[in-house]
Amino acid sequence: MKWQVLVLLVLCVSMALVFPLHGGISGSAHDFSTANWNFSGEICITCHTPHNAVPDVEGGRLWNHQLTDATFVLYSSDSFDGSQTIGQPTATSKLCLSCHDGTVALDNFGGFTGGTEFNLLQIGPDLSTSHPISFTYDSALAVIDRELYDPKVHPSGLGGTIDSDLLYKGRLECTSCHDVHNASGAAYLLVKSNAGSALCLTCHNK
Numbered sequence: 001m002k003w004q005v006l007v008l009l010v011l012c013v014s015m016a017l018v019f020p021l022h023g024g025i026s027g028s029a030h031d032f033s034t035a036n037w038n039f040s041g042e043i044c045i046t047c048h049t050p051h052n053a054v055p056d057v058e059g060g061r062l063w064n065h066q067l068t069d070a071t072f073v074l075y076s077s078d079s080f081d082g083s084q085t086i087g088q089p090t091a092t093s094k095l096c097l098s099c100h101d102g103t104v105a106l107d108n109f110g111g112f113t114g115g116t117e118f119n120l121l122q123i124g125p126d127l128s129t130s131h132p133i134s135f136t137y138d139s140a141l142a143v144i145d146r147e148l149y150d151p152k153v154h155p156s157g158l159g160g161t162i163d164s165d166l167l168y169k170g171r172l173e174c175t176s177c178h179d180v181h182n183a184s185g186a187a188y189l190l191v192k193s194n195a196g197s198a199l200c201l202t203c204h205n206k
């Protein structure tokens with residue numbers, strides 16, 4: 001083996017160690033296995049449980065965290081065409097906001113409600129200054145707003161369409177941009193890297 005090849009190999013291996021290609025929840029911002037308020041030492045338990053889950057959570061999911069019952073201030077603007085269908089946060093967004101609206105303690109899981117640990121990264125209850133969520137993003141919306149791609153046919157860049165990969169039952173939710181389990185390993189738990197605004201340009205034809 002020529003020494004140049006060897007140097008290249010060593011470089012590649014060390015790059016792979018510094019910039020891992022795979023994400024995962026372990027060691028991510030959502031790994032609370034070592035938090036001093038989580039006595040179980042487990043990862044999934046703060047959000048899911050195999051038994052005695054919170055009943056009637058939209059979509060099921062064996063949810064284990066106390067749900068928020070806050071009333072949210074919704075996004076609005078005079079050019080926002082989704083205003084017809086926007087409503088109080090639903091589905092996956094409601095699950096996120098049960099830790100990210102600052103009204104429910106982080107340690108309120110497994111039926112416990114006396115927690116005292118709160119999340120400093122709050123996105124609510126005032127949602128008027130955040131990207132709109134919990135509204136319908138369908139082909140019709142892309143006809144009204146010509147600078148949006150048709151979600152039923154436009155690729156997400158993750159293998160399927162915007163609709164199949166990024167929407168929850170045709171609605172835009174927190175999970176359209178974020179992956180709570182950090183599968184991609186992108187910064188801010190994004191579903192994919194937003195370098196060069198690639199995430200924004202997935203849906204917006206700008």
Ligand code: HEC
Nearest residue numbers: 025030043044045046047048061092095096175179180181
């Ligand atoms: C910080 C909270 C949180 C933690 C910790 C967490 N999850 Fe989730 N999980 C969610 C939320 C929110 C959803 C719904 C949004 C979605 O589908 O991604 C979900 C959805 C799921 C789903 C159904 C949808 C899918 O992605 O397949 C499975 C299965 C799942 N989680 C498994 C796990 C397992 C296993 C662990 C532990 C290794 C875990 N989760 C840890 C919050 C969490």
Ligand code: HEC
Nearest residue numbers: 029046047065095096099119121174175178180187188189
């Ligand atoms: C069990 C409570 C809990 C749930 C449920 C939860 N989060 Fe978090 N999340 C946190 C905490 C606490 C942090 C801050 C961790 C820290 O201090 O670094 C965080 C951090 C984040 C970050 C910042 C990550 C970074 O690398 O800076 C994002 C983005 C995020 N959460 C999005 C979401 C989304 C989207 C959902 C729902 C799909 C969600 N979270 C559900 C508790 C939660």
Ligand code: HEC
Nearest residue numbers: 093096097100121123131132133173174176177178188194
């Ligand atoms: C349209 C895409 C999009 C949607 C929808 C979205 N986010 Fe984000 N979020 C981002 C991006 C991009 C960042 C990276 C930081 C930035 O650019 O401000 C971010 C950052 C964050 C952070 C870290 C903030 C910080 O100060 O470090 C949290 C927490 C978070 N989002 C939670 C949520 C929650 C909860 C929801 C749903 C209520 C949500 N996001 C909906 C795109 C989105």
Ligand code: HEC
Nearest residue numbers: 077079080081082137145148166176177199200202203204
């Ligand atoms: C999953 C698709 C999707 C992604 C990703 C996304 N958006 Fe959006 N965004 C939408 C849709 C759909 C609307 C609603 C447009 C409408 O009805 O006028 C919207 C609305 C907006 C609005 C408000 C428009 C208005 O008229 O009030 C802004 C600004 C915006 N997005 C910027 C961004 C930025 C910046 C990013 C990246 C951080 C981003 N979006 C990522 C789908 C997306």
